[in-house]
């Protein structure tokens with residue numbers, strides 16, 4: 159929690175005092191546990207939360223969280239009543255969805271805040287920039303909707319490369335034009351927001367009235383390329399530490415195969431440890447024979463195929479380690495989820511998200 163507080167302060171320092179912070183807590187707060195993370199985030203100055211499933215918003219409401227919750231995805235017909243009863247604030251990309259939301263809000267006798275979403279180049283959700291004033295008009299005309307904000311999302315803010323910078327600048331220009339057009343049509347754009355973590359780091363002119371960081375709050379750079387910017391004193395620290403233990407230790411003879419299909423055999427007599435964590439817990443199986451874990455401050459290689467529930471580690475001659483020693487899989491000193499991600503051909507987002515529910519979350 160200390161690291162989370164540190165990271166929120168780092169985002170605050172990057173964004174300055176003006177913009178509100180919308181904390182992305184979708185996917186169970188990137189695997190960290192949405193309720194606890196949201197509660198701490200709100201205590202430390204976040205104003206909005208962001209989820210991507212109605213059920214995620216419902217869980218936060220059930221935990222008693224009353225802060226505004228942005229709903230980043232699009233709800234299906236069967237989810238609309240729950241969206242309304244949980245008072246989630248959805249992104250709206252089209253008039254048909256706006257009308258559907260309005261009729262459910264009207265039925266429930268409430269006014270639902272919505273944020274107009276403009277697709278400026280992500281190609282996911284949002285209306286075309288030229289359609290934004292029309293959509294604003296439609297939203298404003300619907301009596302049970304409150305046009306609270308206007309948003310877009312960047313596709314390439316996580317890179318300082320030439321093509322990426324060009325893409326963000328183009329998106330920003332389109333967004334700014336659309337904002338002007340909405341105002342010219344006579345509507346207040348409300349709370350304007352666009353910046354994900356990459357844009358929080360790289361583009362001050364994209365911070366507007368609110369920033370929407372996710373990965374940065376959890377202590378990782380949105381890409382390896384920007385990791386340098388996240389280091390240093392104003393940098394961020396990994397919040398999640400994925401820790402297991404040595405559940406069994408044995409000595410094996412030279413040539414002994416380890417795990418399914420014997421993809422690793424002991425090159426000499428070795429001490430092998432078993433760790434009760436596998437791909438069913440979120441340790442990517444693709445890291446088989448290509449990853450090291452941390453025990454008593456020293457790195458040891460995982461050996462043999464990673465199983466669903468367990469994996470094995472080569473402890474060398476076994477000196478200096480004992481049964482039930484803690485094993486850091488990632489997130490500890492010098493062993494970041496970014497390393498695991500790089501080796502797994504993934505990104506830290508996916509590594510922390512995939513830590514399975516059966517792994518207890520302990521907050522310190």
Ligand SMILES: *Cc1c(COP(=O)(O)O)cnc(C)c1O
Nearest residue numbers: 182230311354355370371372373
């Ligand atoms: C996930 C998400 C964010 C946060 O993205 P990060 O790269 O983790 O900072 C912001 N806005 C929207 C719409 C998102 O879906």
